[in-house]
Amino acid sequence: MIQIESAPEVLPKEWIDRAQKLSTTLLSDCIDEPVVMNEEIKPCNPNSVVVGSAVTIDVHEGDNLAVHHAIYHSSPGHVLVVSANGYRTKAVIGELMAAAAEALELNGFIIDGLIRDYHTLSQASLPVFSKGAIPEGPTKKGPGTINRVIECGNRLIQPGDFIMGDADGVIVIPREKVEETLTRAEEKRTYEENRLSEIAKGNIRPKWLT
Numbered sequence: 653m654i655q656i657e658s659a660p661e662v663l664p665k666e667w668i669d670r671a672q673k674l675s676t677t678l679l680s681d682c683i684d685e686p687v688v689m690n691e692e693i694k695p696c697n698p699n700s701v702v703v704g705s706a707v708t709i710d711v712h713e714g715d716n717l718a719v720h721h722a723i724y725h726s727s728p729g730h731v732l733v734v735s736a737n738g739y740r741t742k743a744v745i746g747e748l749m750a751a752a753a754e755a756l757e758l759n760g761f762i763i764d765g766l767i768r769d770y771h772t773l774s775q776a777s778l779p780v781f782s783k784g785a786i787p788e789g790p791t792k793k794g795p796g797t798i799n800r801v802i803e804c805g806n807r808l809i810q811p812g813d814f815i816m817g818d819a820d821g822v823i824v825i826p827r828e829k830v831e832e833t834l835t836r837a838e839e840k841r842t843y844e845e846n847r848l849s850e851i852a853k854g855n856i857r858p859k860w861l862t
């Protein structure tokens with residue numbers, strides 16, 4: 653049986669547009685709490701960038717029925733964040749599920765576990781983040797939960813949390829901290845752009861390094 657709670661609100665478009673001009677590194681530098689998921693969770697396609705509101709999914713060991721249901725309980729703007737509870741001998745999703753999610757214009761998948769059909773997913777435009785790949789597929793029996801608090805990548809994820817993933821990994825920020833973190837990260841981006849242009853001009857050593 654799959655327990656399904658209502659889907660969270662998507663993020664304001666303004667937050668998505670601003671975040672897409674930043675990065676997980678800038679944002680994680682600009683918040684005073686741990687936001688980075690376990691470093692093993694990486695994009696299949698290193699060009700992938702995902703920003704969205706977390707739909708949280710907890711699956712039973714080696715099973716993915718809850719993920720199949722979650723795809724059809726989500727909307728454009730949602731990122732499906734899956735806790736596989738450390739299970740590493742079966743994949744959680746593959747290319748068919750990713751194609752369905754892409755056709756429904758969902759934003760992507762973050763999987764604390766493994767996937768399959770890696771070759772296709774490494775070239776797909778839908779962002780898929782995972783700990784790697786394995787051929788063996790999951791059962792589809794349940795149980796599972798959708799839109800309850802989960803643990804993913806050693807972080808607690810609330811439904812509707814701000815999620816961003818890029819080539820460096822994945823971060824999660826509580827909604828009430830997003831506005832301030834975006835503003836601070838924009839200031840840091842300006843500082844870093846200035847540093848790069850100073851380096852290009854030959855002023856290589858930073859002023860703060862005495």
Ligand SMILES: O=C([O-])CC(=O)C(=O)O
Nearest residue numbers: 745746747748749750789
């Ligand atoms: O069998 C599954 O549920 C996962 C899979 O390979 C696919 O989505 O292509």
Ligand SMILES: [Mg+2]
Nearest residue numbers: 746747748769
């Ligand atoms: Mg498949």
